Amino acid sequence: MTVTTQGPSTTRGPDLPFTLCFHGVGVPTHEREPGEAGYWVGRDQLLEILDWVAQSPQVALSFDDGNRSDVDVVLPALVERGVLATFFPVVDRIGDAWSTSVSGLEELLAAGMDVGTHGLTHRPWAGLRGEEAREEILAPRHALEDLLGRRVDRAAAPLGRYDRHTLALLRSGGCAEVNVSDQRPARPGAWLQPRFSVRADDTAASLQARLLASTAPARRVRNAAASLVKRLR
Numbered sequence: 001m002t003v004t005t006q007g008p009s010t011t012r013g014p015d016l017p018f019t020l021c022f023h024g025v026g027v028p029t030h031e032r033e034p035g036e037a038g039y040w041v042g043r044d045q046l047l048e049i050l051d052w053v054a055q056s057p058q059v060a061l062s063f064d065d066g067n068r069s070d071v072d073v074v075l076p077a078l079v080e081r082g083v084l085a086t087f088f089p090v091v092d093r094i095g096d097a098w099s100t101s102v103s104g105l106e107e108l109l110a111a112g113m114d115v116g117t118h119g120l121t122h123r124p125w126a127g128l129r130g131e132e133a134r135e136e137i138l139a140p141r142h143a144l145e146d147l148l149g150r151r152v153d154r155a156a157a158p159l160g161r162y163d164r165h166t167l168a169l170l171r172s173g174g175c176a177e178v179n180v181s182d183q184r185p186a187r188p189g190a191w192l193q194p195r196f197s198v199r200a201d202d203t204a205a206s207l208q209a210r211l212l213a214s215t216a217p218a219r220r221v222r223n224a225a226a227s228l229v230k231r232l233r
């Protein structure tokens, strides 16, 4: 796989078939999910991966959870490389001691980044129904719109867990794109977008190998089947 085409963009096209999903950068001082540290990367590790991504317009970037490192570490590194990304903060955490503030999110937007919702409290969306589902999934999107004074039409499912009821709710609520964690190539223009979660031991080389492996026919069928099972649940 040769990953070279044109300039950086968050707009998907045939030349942009993969999306990476990062979490925090640095050392997690306050782990909020069991095993969260397994998805944090060091600063040098981030920079090495971004150097590769900057040369690989087929790879789009997203950062989940709204950690402080989004603005403190990631933003300057993206700006330096002329690379764009989408950030998905957990709405209830905005402005707390470990998370990005509203002004931090405004800085991201001012630099050309996009901001979407990652739910109210990071509770997995699979299995949520009725008022609980609306509070956790739909309300935070509108809260984010009020905070930022702009339309927010992209979402990322916490822990990549969703089901067909969740998706129906997002669709009826007018959400334009839902990002999940199924490790498959992105589908240009599709409403449901798979992503690859970057792990604590990943490097540019290991990620490139993972992206390439996902395009193998057998793997593609297996991953598509797993995704279908989730949607039917």
Ligand SMILES: [Zn+2]
Binding pocket: 064, 065, 118, 122, 158, 159
């Ligand atoms: Zn998350």
